[in-house]
Amino acid sequence: MLIFIPNIDFEKINKKTLFVITRPFWSSKGWTNQSEEKSNWNISNDYQYTNEISNAAVYLIPKPINTYTKSQLVEINSICQAQNIKAVGYVSGDFGSDFGHFKNIIFFRMGGFKSKLSSNNKGFPVSLSDHFERIYNKKEIDVRTKSELPVIGFCGHADISFVKKNKEYLKFLKENIKRFFKKPFRKDYEPLFASAFERAKLLHSFEQSNQVKTNFIYRKNYRAGANTEQERTKTTLEYYDNIKNSDYVVCVRGAGNFSVRLYETLMMGRIPVFVNTDCLLPFDNFIDWKKHVVWVEWEERKKIADVVAKFHQNIEDKDFVKMQIENRKLWKETLSVKNILEFIKNDI
Structure with a gap:
């Protein structure tokens, strides 16, 4: 081409x-x-x-x-x-x-x-280096065997504080005011969404369930507020260890309506719990995303622990292992720049 x-x-x-x-x-x-x-x-x-x-x-x-x-x-x-x-x-x-x-x-x-x-x-897709190979010096992921209860992971910015919630709302209000003065009757105003607050609420739903085990690290700030190279190295390792030591990882939008964690979870060969907030997922005419994630619509978020527990209960042991391998493969072989060009060639 x-x-x-x-x-x-x-x-x-x-x-x-x-x-x-x-x-x-x-x-x-x-x-x-x-x-x-x-x-x-x-x-x-x-x-x-x-x-x-x-x-x-x-x-x-x-x-x-x-x-x-x-x-x-x-x-x-x-x-x-x-x-x-x-x-x-x-x-x-x-x-x-x-x-x-x-x-x-x-x-x-x-x-x-x-x-x-x-x-x-x-x-x-979010462009990422292969942090799995870089951190763990391995080519092949360590697949997890299916346990009785699913282990749900999350490491990141999650805070139930109403002060932080209002600060996040204010950011979106400012953006919408700017858009209003440029073009008042537009249709693309940003919904108010306090990502850290909403994540914390989702995590609490899991913690209140006796059908799952949780592996959560709450951060008060993005990347735990790390300022030095030493701090960034430490928190990065904690982040990827959290994904590695979990079966499923909670992936919900941040400030923008997309989840970087979704792609990091795929890279690590784990199963995203993808909370859909009207997202644009890459190449959805080629990729059947529901084969790679536990899919939860935003409107069903209060039942999130039940949805994941039911999924885990119903999946066969061999399919649980296969899904991890296929997710790593999806990230490595399909969501790379080389294959993005291939998708574009096929699409045009």
């Missing part, structure tokens, strides 16, 4: 801010097929950069969609319509702003609400 990427100011750009699937073609002097990045990302020669848009099968928008004006997006859409190809871009940040519908532009994003966005908005 030939890929066109427009030129940018390579001297001023931080490559980490670029759309991750453009980075294999990045060099400090311009887009190239000879980049060291390409081999680092394990991208095959089936994917080649071209500087001639007339030869390209797809147009990759390198910088976050949030940094482009509407007129710039209109121009990109017009160019792609003339060439009869699609442009693919990435919406960064937590909030789920609607950037409009363009016939020839696909917006990948982690945040946003599925029911509120047009079909040209698609879910995108």
Whole structure:
């Protein structure tokens, strides 16, 4: 597949801010097929950069969609319509702003609400290094055998404080006020959601159940407020040990309507308890997500312990082991940059 990427100011750009699937073609002097990045990302020669848009099968928008004006997006859409190809871009940040519908532009994003966005908005996975291999120096996960009661894990920011709840609400109110003054009759206002407060309530539901065992570490701040490298190393190990030593891990949205923990749990070969808050999940036309998670709709959250206990009771021992292996495989082989390009090729 030939890929066109427009030129940018390579001297001023931080490559980490670029759309991750453009980075294999990045060099400090311009887009190239000879980049060291390409081999680092394990991208095959089936994917080649071209500087001639007339030869390209797809147009990759390198910088976050949030940094482009509407007129710039209109121009990109017009160019792609003339060439009869699609442009693919990435919406960064937590909030789920609607950037409009363009016939020839696909917006990948982690945040946003599925029911509120047009079909040209698609879910995108969180990009992660393989922390399992890095921390534990292993290729294969240690699978857990099925015990009588499921062990439910969580390590992270969860706080029942009403003061913190109101602070989180205030953040969303400020964002919605900004949107109101830009365009009052828009439909993409952010619902008020106090993530730390709501997580704590979910964890308490598990703690009150005699059908499960809990393995929870409550943090008052993001990453336990770690400031030094030593503190970050310690809390990171505690975080991944918590996932490793659990059967299931509670995964619910944070400030944005997506869960980084979902992908970290898959990476570790464990089973996410995915609380769906109208999320955009990646490649849901290819991936049957309900085969990889215990799925709980937000409206059913008060029954979450019962849902997980019933799932655990009904799953066969061999299927419990298989699900862990398949989840690690899904993260490693499907949600990588190499395979994201394959999905895009198939989709267009």
